[in-house]
Amino acid sequence: MSGNGSSLGNLLEVSGLNVAYGESKVLFDVGITVKPGQVVACVGRNGAGKSTLLKTIAGFIKPSSGTVTADGANLVGLTAYVVAGMGIKYIPQDKKVFSDLTVQENLELGSYASKDYEWDKVYDYFPKLKTLLDRKAGYLSGGERQMLMVGRAILGHPKLLLVDEPTEGLAPSIVSHLKDVFGELKKKTALVIVEQNLPMICAIADKIYAVSEGHIMAEITERDQIKPEVCEKYL
Amino acid sequence: MSLVRWWSGLVLAFALLAVLRIYLPLPFAIEIIIFSIYTLGCSFLLGRVGFISFGQPAYLAIGAYATAFYLFYFGNNPYIGILIGVAAGIVGSFLIGPLLVRLRGDYFALVNLALAVIIYYLMQKVLADITHGDNGLWYLTNMSSTPVLDLTRPDQFFIFAFVVAFAIWAFFKYLDDTIYGACCLAVKVNEDKLRFLGYDNFKVRLTAFVIANTTTALAGALYAVYLGFVSPEITSPARAADPVVVTILGGAGTLYGPIVGAIVYTGMKDVVSKVIGNWELIVGFTLVFIMLAGEKGIWGSLEPRLDRLMARVTGKRSDEVGQ
Numbered sequence: 001m002s003g004n005g006s007s008l009g010n011l012l013e014v015s016g017l018n019v020a021y022g023e024s025k026v027l028f029d030v031g032i033t034v035k036p037g038q039v040v041a042c043v044g045r046n047g048a049g050k051s052t053l054l055k056t057i058a059g060f061i062k063p064s065s066g067t068v069t070a071d072g073a074n075l076v077g078l079t080a081y082v083v084a085g086m087g088i089k090y091i092p093q094d095k096k097v098f099s100d101l102t103v104q105e106n107l108e109l110g111s112y113a114s115k116d117y118e119w120d121k122v123y124d125y126f127p128k129l130k131t132l133l134d135r136k137a138g139y140l141s142g143g144e145r146q147m148l149m150v151g152r153a154i155l156g157h158p159k160l161l162l163v164d165e166p167t168e169g170l171a172p173s174i175v176s177h178l179k180d181v182f183g184e185l186k187k188k189t190a191l192v193i194v195e196q197n198l199p200m201i202c203a204i205a206d207k208i209y210a211v212s213e214g215h216i217m218a219e220i221t222e223r224d225q226i227k228p229e230v231c232e233k234y235l
Numbered sequence: 236m237s238l239v240r241w242w243s244g245l246v247l248a249f250a251l252l253a254v255l256r257i258y259l260p261l262p263f264a265i266e267i268i269i270f271s272i273y274t275l276g277c278s279f280l281l282g283r284v285g286f287i288s289f290g291q292p293a294y295l296a297i298g299a300y301a302t303a304f305y306l307f308y309f310g311n312n313p314y315i316g317i318l319i320g321v322a323a324g325i326v327g328s329f330l331i332g333p334l335l336v337r338l339r340g341d342y343f344a345l346v347n348l349a350l351a352v353i354i355y356y357l358m359q360k361v362l363a364d365i366t367h368g369d370n371g372l373w374y375l376t377n378m379s380s381t382p383v384l385d386l387t388r389p390d391q392f393f394i395f396a397f398v399v400a401f402a403i404w405a406f407f408k409y410l411d412d413t414i415y416g417a418c419c420l421a422v423k424v425n426e427d428k429l430r431f432l433g434y435d436n437f438k439v440r441l442t443a444f445v446i447a448n449t450t451t452a453l454a455g456a457l458y459a460v461y462l463g464f465v466s467p468e469i470t471s472p473a474r475a476a477d478p479v480v481v482t483i484l485g486g487a488g489t490l491y492g493p494i495v496g497a498i499v500y501t502g503m504k505d506v507v508s509k510v511i512g513n514w515e516l517i518v519g520f521t522l523v524f525i526m527l528a529g530e531k532g533i534w535g536s537l538e539p540r541l542d543r544l545m546a547r548v549t550g551k552r553s554d555e556v557g558q
Contacts, residue, residue: 060427084433096428098421105417112414113433152432 011036011190012057012088012160017066019049019056026052028214030066032192034160034207039182039191041201043231044211050194051093053211054162057192058090059083070160084113089153093164093194095145099138103129106137106148107155114156122151125181143174150181154189161185163193167200175200196235198228210234245408248491249401255498256397261389263505265461267497268396270481272403273454274493276447277478279407282488283416284443285423287340290347291451291478293354296470297327298452300358300366302459307372308365311379313386317456324452328445336440352472359467366467375463386460396457403450408490410446419443451478484522486532495534 012034019027027049034040042050055061057068059080068075075083084090098106107129111117123130126147132140137148146166153161163182167175175197182191183204195201201208205226210218217234220226256264273295280286301323302316310316331350338346358366366372375387384391410416418439421429426436459465477500485496500518508514525532 058431060430079435080427080430081433081435084431090431092428092431096425098417098424098428100420100424101417108414109417109421109429109434110432156433 009035011038011071012192013067013069014053014057015067017053017056017068018064019052019061019066020064026214027056027063030211030214030216032209032216032219034190034192036159036190037186037188038206039186039193039204041205041208042192042194042211043196043198043201043208043234044217045235048211049214050211051164054090054164054192054194057083058088058162060090087156087159088162089156089158089160090162091149091153091164091166093168095142095149095169097137097140097145097148099136101137102133103135103137103140103148104133107133107152110152110155114158116156119155122154125154125184126151143170143177146170146174146178150178154185158189161189161191163191163195165194165196167195167197179204198231198235202226202228202231244490245401245405248494249397249404252494253397256393261393263501265389265393265396266501266505267494268393268400269454269457269461270497270501271494272400272457273451274478274481274485274497275403275407276449276451276454278482278485278487278489278493278496279419279450280443280447281479281482282486282492283419283423284440284447285340286336286440286444287344287479288347289344289475289479290349290351291448292470292472292475293347293351294324294327294448294451295455295458296351296354296358296467297448298324298455299459299465299469300455301452302456303372303374303465304365306374306377306459311377312381313378313460314381316378316460317453320456320459321449321453324449324455325445327452328448332441332444332448336437336444348472348475351470351475355467355470355472358470369466369468371464371466371468373464378460378463389461392461396461399453399457403453404490411490415439415442480518480522483532484518484525486535486538489532489534489538491538492532492534495537496532499533 010033015031017027017030018025030053032040042053044050052061056063057075059075059078059082063076066076070086070088073086098109101109107119107122111119128144129147129151132144137145140148150166166178170178179200182193185191186204193201193205208220208226208231209216210220210231212234220230273291276294277288277291280288298320302320305319306313306316335343335346359368378387380387384395386392386395418429418434422436422439429436429439455469458469481496481500482493484499485492485494503514503518507517511517528536
């Protein structure tokens with residue numbers, strides 16, 4: 001399924017995207033669109049190409065063909081740090097923070113890059129971080145690391161957050177907290193979330209793309225269709 | 236962090252070094268100071284940015300020969316000679332850096348080693364007409380006395396080198412506390428993630444490369460003025476591992492590791508060698524022991540213990556008691 005949707009009002013448009021790792025093709029003619037303030041989810045099995053899609057948008061992987069545009073600007077060929085500078089922040093799956101740095105230093109890195117030193121909004125979403133400022137990030141729990149990564153990414157008022165499997169391996173209470181945070185964040189920024197936790201993602205998503213073996217198998221936009229039992233058949 | 240606390244560790248370290256001077260012969264004390272500066276560049280690259288370099292003698296030689304060329308051919312003021320050595324270090328690092336900092340790990344180490352070999356043969360053979368080959372350049376008597384501190388007198392040269400070292404350590408300590416210092420550690424831990432935040436890793440690595448190797452070139456310039464003589468031996472590939480060994484011995488990436496490493500290494504070279512001919516054996520065994528004991532080096536292992544001790548004395552948490 002190739003690119004779809006009108007270009008009018010779209011924050012992000014991915015169209016005819018083909019990506020390969022050497023000889024191995026991973027994404028086939030993929031197209032997605034994201035409007036401002038939307039939460040768009042990509043669901044699918046492991047190895048379906050969801051993370052590759054996010055990394056390609058973020059500038060880490062150069063596609064073999066296709067277009068990626070954000071606010072009309074072509075992102076293909078731009079390096080990751082330039083894409084990040086344009087307000088498109090990628091939050092990777094592995095929850096690896098800069099372990100030798102303290103929480104405060106991790107946030108400072110985010111602040112300096114985005115010229116945004118207003119940490120109150122980070123504390124509003126994640127009050128716990130305020131109590132952990134002096135702690136080395138390497139000593140944080142998985143949930144605290146995810147809070148730090150999201151908190152760091154929202155500095156600078158990004159227009160789009162690309163979030164890769166944010167709830168993987170986290171306790172239910174943290175998952176619930178992150179769901180609320182993403183629900184709040186969508187008022188200010190668009191999100192593309194790769195997620196396998198269907199109840200969580202269906203509760204906040206405005207649109208879901210089902211990805212399988214590098215193809216977009218379905219685009220679910222009807223609110224009453226965005227539910228775990230509908231998505232499940234694509235997993 | 237209060238300014239007093241910020242300075243206290245630095246002042247204490249150099250006060251101890253000054254006290255040590257009372258008990259040590261002057262040449263030994265000068266050797267420690269210059270070798271510490273030499274090692275600091277290597278320690279910064281390895282411990283802060285994750286670059287292991289076996290090519291530090293190349294940058295030492297750039298600083299030393301630039302100073303030596305000035306003092307042998309053009310002038311006689313040691314201060315200007317040192318400034319020229321530092322300037323050569325900056326220019327050389329900016330010219331070489333863009334090619335080398337793209338390389339990773341072992342390739343960076345080996346290409347740097349190759350650079351040291353190239354510079355060695357350039358100075359020994361190819362440019363022998365101006366470097367005088369193995370005979371080296373001698374200009375000790377060319378150097379003029381200088382005002383304030385006469386660098387031609389070893390006792391006053393020690394004071395100058397000591398002040399320079401203090402300034403360099405204050406600079407690196409300041410660097411540790413800046414966003415750039417955090418960027419260096421971040422690029423070492425995970426450079427991809429630094430890009431997610433909007434940083435250009437290449438610029439971070441290149442800046443670190445220039446800072447580290449300019450520091451090394453400064454050490455070369457100091458050697459050139461102190462010895463009044465420079466030969467290709469300064470960039471000998473046989474000594475390429477020295478700064479790496481001293482870095483690991485002292486504790487890579489720690490602020491005071493290079494000083495501790497230089498004291499131990501120079502001490503072994505000067506003291507143990509009088510008793511045991513193959514003193515390198517002792518260095519080898521010490522390194523193996525340090526690696527087995529936790530890979531943090533002497534200062535890297537001592538520092539947390541001192542922090543805990545200070546915390547007990549001052550009643551603060553150990554992570555609040557920094558260097």
